[in-house]
Amino acid sequence: MARLTIEQVSKAYHGTTVLQPLDLDVPDGSFCCMLGSSGSGKSTLLRIVAGLTEPDGGSVHIGDRDVTRLSVERRNIGVVFQNYALFPHLSARSNVAFGLRARGVGRREARRRADEQLELVGLGPHADRAPSQLSGGQQQRVALARALVTSPDLLLLDEPLSALDRKIRGEMQAELKRVHRETGLTTVMVTHDQDEALDLADQVIMLDQGIVAQHGRPAELYESPVSAFVASFLGAFALGTGTVSAGAIEIGGVTLSVPRLALPAGSAAEVLVRSERVLVNGGDGHAGIVRAVDFHGAIARIAIVVGELEVPATVLAQDAADIRVGDAVTVSLVPGSLHIYPSKEAFAGV
Amino acid sequence: MNRHRLLMKAWLGLVLVVLALPILCMIALSFNRSRYGTLPFHFSLDWYRGLAGDTALIDALRTSIELAAEVTVLSVVLGTLLSFGVVRARPVVSGTLSQLQLMVLTVPAIILAAGLLTVFDWFGLGQSTTGLVIASVVTSMPFVVLVVSARLRDLDPRYAEASRTLGAGPMRTFATITAPLVAPAIVAGALLAFVMCFNNFAIQLFTAPIGVSTLPVQIYSMVRLGVTPDVIALGTIIVCCTVAIIVILHLVTGSAARVFIRTNKED
Numbered sequence: 099m100a101r102l103t104i105e106q107v108s109k110a111y112h113g114t115t116v117l118q119p120l121d122l123d124v125p126d127g128s129f130c131c132m133l134g135s136s137g138s139g140k141s142t143l144l145r146i147v148a149g150l151t152e153p154d155g156g157s158v159h160i161g162d163r164d165v166t167r168l169s170v171e172r173r174n175i176g177v178v179f180q181n182y183a184l185f186p187h188l189s190a191r192s193n194v195a196f197g198l199r200a201r202g203v204g205r206r207e208a209r210r211r212a213d214e215q216l217e218l219v220g221l222g223p224h225a226d227r228a229p230s231q232l233s234g235g236q237q238q239r240v241a242l243a244r245a246l247v248t249s250p251d252l253l254l255l256d257e258p259l260s261a262l263d264r265k266i267r268g269e270m271q272a273e274l275k276r277v278h279r280e281t282g283l284t285t286v287m288v289t290h291d292q293d294e295a296l297d298l299a300d301q302v303i304m305l306d307q308g309i310v311a312q313h314g315r316p317a318e319l320y321e322s323p324v325s326a327f328v329a330s331f332l333g334a335f336a337l338g339t340g341t342v343s344a345g346a347i348e349i350g351g352v353t354l355s356v357p358r359l360a361l362p363a364g365s366a367a368e369v370l371v372r373s374e375r376v377l378v379n380g381g382d383g384h385a386g387i388v389r390a391v392d393f394h395g396a397i398a399r400i401a402i403v404v405g406e407l408e409v410p411a412t413v414l415a416q417d418a419a420d421i422r423v424g425d426a427v428t429v430s431l432v433p434g435s436l437h438i439y440p441s442k443e444a445f446a447g448v
Numbered sequence: 449m450n451r452h453r454l455l456m457k458a459w460l461g462l463v464l465v466v467l468a469l470p471i472l473c474m475i476a477l478s479f480n481r482s483r484y485g486t487l488p489f490h491f492s493l494d495w496y497r498g499l500a501g502d503t504a505l506i507d508a509l510r511t512s513i514e515l516a517a518e519v520t521v522l523s524v525v526l527g528t529l530l531s532f533g534v535v536r537a538r539p540v541v542s543g544t545l546s547q548l549q550l551m552v553l554t555v556p557a558i559i560l561a562a563g564l565l566t567v568f569d570w571f572g573l574g575q576s577t578t579g580l581v582i583a584s585v586v587t588s589m590p591f592v593v594l595v596v597s598a599r600l601r602d603l604d605p606r607y608a609e610a611s612r613t614l615g616a617g618p619m620r621t622f623a624t625i626t627a628p629l630v631a632p633a634i635v636a637g638a639l640l641a642f643v644m645c646f647n648n649f650a651i652q653l654f655t656a657p658i659g660v661s662t663l664p665v666q667i668y669s670m671v672r673l674g675v676t677p678d679v680i681a682l683g684t685i686i687v688c689c690t691v692a693i694i695v696i697l698h699l700v701t702g703s704a705a706r707v708f709i710r711t712n713k714e715d
Binding site: 148149150169170171172173174175176177179181183184185186187196197200201244245248254 | 604606607609610611612613614615616617620624625628629
């Protein structure tokens with residue numbers, strides 16, 4: 099167990115910058131998610147921490163050790179790869195025992211500890227199977243057991259859930275939480291799925307084209323994203339560009355009241371809305387017409403035309419049961435439902 | 449529909465007969481008493497008995513097997529190392545290398561042999577055992593590189609990376625992960641190299657030292673006076689050995705053909 103510190107780490111491939119100089123501090127026992135789309139540099143950062151990619155500059159510390167120039171095998175880390183990279187010619191047990199054998203543990207002892215670890219992840223009966231004889235979820239458990247059995251200082255997860263179907267993904271998410279709770283291992287996970295990141299992590303690093311767009315607790319990122327990019331990545335819908343007036347913003351022929359807006363009157367601003375905070379028929383609000391209702395099991399998504407805007411609302415399915423396309427409804431935007439940022443075009447114009 | 453199927457079967461039968469007929473005839477003739485391959489067929493093992501006493505042919509066989517064994521070992525070691533280099537090299541280097549190898553495979557062996565002999569003469573090797581081995585490695589190694597580098601290219605680099613993250617150094621990673629995963633290709637490459645070297649008549653005719661005859665060269669010199677049944681008997685033995693190798697491979701790997709094709713579909 100150890101704290102992970104990254105200082106001014108940067109990386110470019112053939113002149114293309116993948117990571118701008120970047121600082122990061124993951125406290126001991128923390129679960130940190132690096133969130134971003136493909137090409138954001140999140141996987142490169144993970145590979146640098148693992149030692150699989152050499153940074154162009156900067157340093158990486160695990161605990162008190164400067165590991166920047168240390169080869170992979172000496173870093174004492176556990177890595178779960180995206181497609182698990184289980185050794186196809188070895189049984190599940192030998193896969194798990196591999197790291198112990200590499201550390202000089204005797205054959206019998208390694209076997210015993212591997213079996214123990216497999217038992218922990220519920221795969222005791224399958225220890226003799228080859229990876230190809232295991233399901234995706236089981237492979238993922240073997241990969242996790244293999245990464246944990248050597249008692250690493252740091253656990254690195256590279257999109258570990260992306261290859262699984264939805265139901266198993268939920269189970270594995272719970273499994274990762276359990277493992278983190280029980281081992282207290284400092285964990286860094288790379289993902290492009292904001293729900294996964296918000297659910298698992300106690301801190302999230304949002305990366306955008308090699309730059310940290312925002313870094314904080316999941317709730318911070320969710321409640322107060324610092325940019326339109328972060329807001330939309332975390333599920334907010336862009337309404338468009340509006341004009342700021344005193345305590346309100348005009349957009350698409352609708353005046354949305356926004357108390358405590360810190361932008362100068364008359365300036366242009368990008369407006370995003372959180373659909374789950376939009377109330378439908380919940381009191382005072384703007385009049386609108388329902389354009390579409392889509393049910394997604396427990397919840398329903400409703401598109402409502404207000405003025406020239408199309409406002410999305412996410413409500414519990416039972417609350418949408420009486421709402422039909424073409425109905426006249428009221429739409430209330432409760433505090434916290436809007437994210438407003440100075441428009442980039444407006445800056446360009448100044 | 450049925451007629452089509454019948455036609456297909458007839459065609460398949462014809463192809464098999466054309467492919468197998470020479471070999472089957474050879475096997476049959478080796479057990480025939482007649483020296484000139486005439487009928488009626490009288491079973492006899494005379495030619496096999498005679499073969500045991502034919503020292504020239506036996507010596508040539510031994511020479512060929514020794515040569516092929518040496519060349520196979522050299523080709524596998526050098527070819528496997530080269531494959532690792534080729535896979536990691538910049539495209540300019542690996543591209544040039546694979547073009548060169550393709551040239552070795554496509555240029556008629558006799559022209560290659562003449563060229564090699566010229567070069568050996570410059571270096572004072574001439575027709576020597578060293579020259580013969582070098583020339584054979586040059587023509588056999590490309591098969592090893594072809595098969596092994598294809599397999600290496602297919603191999604997910606994450607296996608080796610995973611091994612490193614688990615604490616295994618580069619040597620241990622190679623020995624316990626990379627080598628076993630590439631082994632089927634190395635075995636296939638070795639077999640190909642052996643067969644190619646064993647067969648390479650033109651190279652052996654040109655570069656072998658005076659007085660040393662490999663089996664193809666020896667057979668050639670005998671056949672100039674007509675195909676004799678003792679050559680046919682030897683041919684039959686070689687065919688049987690080849691079949692035995694394929695059967696053993698099949699038993700060991702589950703499918704002999706699979707050894708020669710990419711087998712990297714683990715996941």
